[in-house]
Amino acid sequence: MSKIKKCNNCGGKLLEDDNFCQNCGSFLSNEKKKINENNNGDNMDNGVLGKINTGLATVFSAIFIGLGQLYNGQIVKGICLFIIGLILVFIEFFFNTMLMSAPYWAQESILVLMIIVLIVYVFIWILNVRDAYENSKK
Numbered sequence: 001m002s003k004i005k006k007c008n009n010c011g012g013k014l015l016e017d018d019n020f021c022q023n024c025g026s027f028l029s030n031e032k033k034k035i036n037e038n039n040n041g042d043n044m045d046n047g048v049l050g051k052i053n054t055g056l057a058t059v060f061s062a063i064f065i066g067l068g069q070l071y072n073g074q075i076v077k078g079i080c081l082f083i084i085g086l087i088l089v090f091i092e093f094f095f096n097t098m099l100m101s102a103p104y105w106a107q108e109s110i111l112v113l114m115i116i117v118l119i120v121y122v123f124i125w126i127l128n129v130r131d132a133y134e135n136s137k138k
Helices: 030-039 052-064 069-071 075-101 104-137
Strands: 004-006 013-017
Touching: 004 104, 030 069, 052 069, 069 104, 075 104
Parallel strands: none
Antiparallel strands: 004 013
């Protein structure tokens, strides 16, 4: 029978054999598992690179979507957000190249699509920076 422990990042329930948290996606290294066993998940300041710096996590997320989550040790969430950010950037570049070669009557529609993608990117970026900041304080 497996022992139930708490995640260092979100406090969710973990089984002894878990490699990442099912709740927040945070990767659990062997060191984190040992810390978790010793103090029942009360120590939440260890990220991928050791002790988490709130400012650094926020700056990483501000540079590009998902980097702050990767720094905080939320590997699955960070990779997913990073891929979403890349897709939105590539869509924006695709629309930009279409805009350059499109006839005059189609340029307005492409420009509207570019603005919509940009608004979605900025919205996700803001949520991403806030999430990295909040999770680095835990």
